[in-house]
Amino acid sequence: MSLVEKIDGINAQLLGPGAPFEIVEKSINGHVYNIYKNAPLTLSQVIENARRTDEQNFLVYQQQRISFQSFFKRVDSLASWMHQHGIKKGDRVAIAMRNRPEWVIAFSAIALIGAVPAPLNSFGMTKELCDALSDIEAKLLICDGARYSRVHQSSAWSGVSLVLNDTSLDLTGVSKTHDLDKALHFPALELKQPKLEDTDPALILFTSGATSKAKAVISSHIAVCQALFNIDYISAISAMTSPEAIARILEKQLVPTLLTAVPLFHVSGLHAQLLTALRAGSRLVFTHKWEAKEALKIIKKEQVTQFNGAPSMVMQLLREPEFNTPEIMKTFGGLGFGGSGLPNSLVDNALSILNQHMVGIGFGMTETNGVGAACSGTLFSLEPKSSGLKSPIIDIRICSTDGVSLKTNEIGEVCMRGISLMDGYIGKSSSNTDTFKDGWLHSGDIGYLDDKGFLFIVDRIKDVIIRAGENISAAEVESCLLEHSGVDEAAVFGIADDETGEAVVAVVHPLENMSINENDLIAHTTACLAKYKVPTKIHISQTRLPRNPAGKLLRSELKKSIYS
Template identity: 30%
Template sequence: MYLTQPLHRALQQRPDAPMTVCGERVRTTGQIADRVARLAAALRSLGVVEGDRVGMLALNSDRVHEYFLATWWIGAAAHPINVRWSPAEIAYAVGDSGTEVLLVDDAFAAVVPELRERCPGLRTVVHCGDGPAPEGTVSYEELVRSFEPVPDGRHGGDTLALLLYTGGTTGLPKGVMVSHRGLSASLHGSMLAMRNVDHGGVTLVTAPLFHIAAFCSWYAQLLMGGTVVFLPAFTPAHFLDAVQRHRVTTCILVPLMVQLVCDHPTLADHDVSSLRSITYGGTASSDALLRQAMETFPGAGFTQGYGMTETGVLTVLGRAEHRAGGPRLRSTGRATPTVEIAVLGPDGSPLPPDEVGEIATRGDHVMLGYWGKPQETAQALREGWMHTGDAGRIDEDGYLYVVDRIKDMIITGGENVYSAEVENALASHPAVASCAVVGLPDDRWGERVHAVVVLKPGRTATVEEIQAHSKSLIAGYKTPRSVEFVESLPTSAAGKILKRVLRDSARPDMP
């Protein structure tokens, strides 16, 4: 499959229907198709050829939608860049990928001079904001107006479609190479399993589109036909306003976003009855938060997706399991129809049901490799499997339980402690809004379990109360030996908690 195919289908079936909504700007399928073909011609005039990487440093908008499609139209690879990075990190990704043409919106126009200084290979910067194009940049809208449409090259298969740099939670980011075939396999599998996108529905894109989950949410609605509403960035107030105004049917959120929406003081003032599907993922959700969310949105079916940039969606926990409740809510579901997963032991062989090992996967959905990093590629892709770095187990019915990142597992007094289990226990405390558990060096125990806790507004709790609550639910050796209360947890752009930061910032004198 070629990833521009849904645009052609929509043009045939819904040419006058709204395809994108961005603020007050609404564009039909016919308008989008014309603009994409013109932008593709403009990119070609700027020297972009098949296989080139075209960068985008911008908040979510309808122009990001057009950028993806126009880049694929001419056989190039889209390289959306993490908007939460520092200029040095952005420059690293631009330079490492060999990106020569970069699209930048108003929010990042000020960083262009520094990027030019740091990236001598950056040939052209296209300004894709609403304001005037800054000096030294080319106007996006002027390019679209100036060129006649060109035919779609219909590039697909193993052609590089996306270059997505990992979040950089440890070390330097790696560029994940994703092909048209890989994206198609992952998307079709997840959509068959989730069934969360309606024909002619309305998807709200709130998470940044450089992240694979947001990208898949956007593309799934494009594939099914319908309308995509873009929020430049997530806030609970803007989310609620957009759902009510545009009658949104589908969205994807990370648990932190779910918590913020559920706790927002104006929630009851908004009509959110149009929501038919809420997908969550990115990090584990506590039982307490999931119950709260399901009560808050009784008309929405909930699904969970588990995966990574290198693989797309691997497993899905569907609506039926969410309605049934029970212990399987702690799983991430079962492999989608296009995915094979296994839990491997130290020797690389699959483990029996319920034994903990490394989660691995294989199939067309797996990345091509890491850009310019053959050693890292060989380490991740070996003996036919993509090794995820996550520890987990699969029960006898094929449900996957992710217990931790392998590197985040805590060994205290010779016992293995998986932070997700401790976090789930702590999150059920009525005063806890969010939490994270890490291992800290300990002279006696080797490592000690350390909890970092954010309390709900207006609520209080002591270290002793948190520990007592934990001991009532899990074994004593798993209970945090130290507890730190903070205002917020550091997160990546994908909403994942940065445990490296928590370990590095823990006070050395903390008991």
């Protein structure tokens, strides 16, 4: 029996009537969606269902170690403080701080009382933070000292702030400002579960904002909860198709421990790491900032079993000689990366070094709550260049430029429709119209579906370079450059050219202690790419290439810095 036939058989066990992930239809506002029958109904229920009173370690950050019991005690205290200060169901509460236990406590307390958590980009400066607070009309801001200082450099925010004063600010007598530490020890009240509808607003996240101002994405409870349950489905089908790898993980008898470096304000950090760990009773270890060598120290010290990160993080980790050693591998069980157009070298290295482990990938968007396609283990090995198997609760169609649905293996724009999609962008009617067409979300990604249901992402529409009438994928050229032994990072974009319309330009950052030159790189790309895809110009940058907090290359920013 082929693996594809096994997938069909396993799906019958997982998705059929009476099965753990039984699929049923639900009608909302005249649209019929496939949903998981057994998924939780609200985000408040997700938090409450995860409640534990034992002393098993849950959160680790630097010297902080917080047990499940201590965590929920603080969640209840903060929820009670907010209730006493008038925060109620549906109120929007912003969070602005780095990854740390207090972030998790704040999010959980907000969700528990039926308010709407709105994590802000903690890397944002004054204008971005204040614009976000204004866009969402926040009732309360929960932040750390650094973010508090940034917000209050402007008079734009005049609302109530609850501050983790980790930078020794003098807040004596400051109006509308309260001490988060005191709120975390507020006497807990017996609060009733909020009465919520599954279509009520549950969560606000901001898009990555790689090329423009980030947009506020609002999603319902059913969208978020279905997305979380979809992660459980991915784990189940990946485990059932990879029994040997799962057996090796179980033999180690370790507490599942995730190393988290991806920002929690990003959908991959929030859904696939924080909320998944909370629901599963796993342990979560936060990095202070991303450094591959420091990450290895944490993996050894904390016996980390899983790391999911941006492709750039994974590449750096795999390049460290100490990663593939018995001391790391004795606890390490799985590696995951998200995104699209992954460099071939990254996929090859991951499968080579971790051929006995659960290596996986996922593709989704903030606007879909991370749902799209995913796979791990044997499924990933079957189609390592794909972005995974299509989710059972999402419809995917590939469209031509004029909106016509294309056939299997034909390349076009990836469009999605399903229960996990956002309600829309807050205050952005034109963006909603541009993104949603006849109920389909147009992703801006170019790709195709094969006959087995695997999704392949080729590029972003805006990253396609048209040279003398030929379409060139920036991701393909970047992947070729990254296969050069001296290249650490690569970005490719088009610039206006009088003869060809657009010329292909690359910027590369060399590996530490490596010397590379433009002629060598052009010769390298000439050997592996069609002539029209070879860059006209390759710039060597001695500084790291700019990325947003989600790890995505800021090609437009890089282009402006060189060709302003």
